[in-house]
Amino acid sequence: QKEVEQNSGPLSVPEGAIASLNCTYSDRGSQSFFWYRQYSGKSPELIMSIYSNGDKEDGRFTAQLNKASQYVSLLIRDSQPSDSATYLCAVSRGDMRFGAGTRLTVKP
């Protein structure tokens, strides 16, 4: 079992729609959870961090964490073509482990 698993992509949504990205992790001792966005050929940039169960909203982005189910998700509302990128779920218990990423395409 992989430490961090993300739903297989690619994911394609029309402009203005909601994009839903999912992630599960295996280490119950994980304490911190992050979503990064990575454009092709670039390094990851932090979008959201979440540390406790529930929802956390930041602009068009909402992260959801359920530690009992070992599940993290990211919702992107009003998706824009500029949101097209690979989204990486990361889980930390000191060092940080990444999922394989979900490639999102937002079509105009």
Added chain:
Amino acid sequence: GAVVSQHPSWVICKSGTSVKIECRSLDFQATTMFWYRQFPKQSLMLMATSNEGSKATYEQGVEKDKFLINHASLTLSTLTVTSAHPEDSSFYICSARPGKGASPLHFGNGTRLTVT
């Protein structure tokens, strides 16, 4: 804040030579830095954890004699790829965090290494 600078951004070298990549935390001190490698269309794989003033901790399968890490100060870690081979061609990214283990990592811009 929390800027991580990585140099060079790209390098082409011949097989058998060595390449050094620098990672600096510009506005914070980092006792720990992390080195990742990413092959095309794959995720980031942690190679090693660089600890200031002590030996690096390498992930399973990563050759410590091939990927030399030196963390000489609280703001600088270097990764040297020794006797590079074409299969070492990859995107190498360093990262660090200004706070403790719960804070997010901030990444350098990465180094694209091509070994011919």
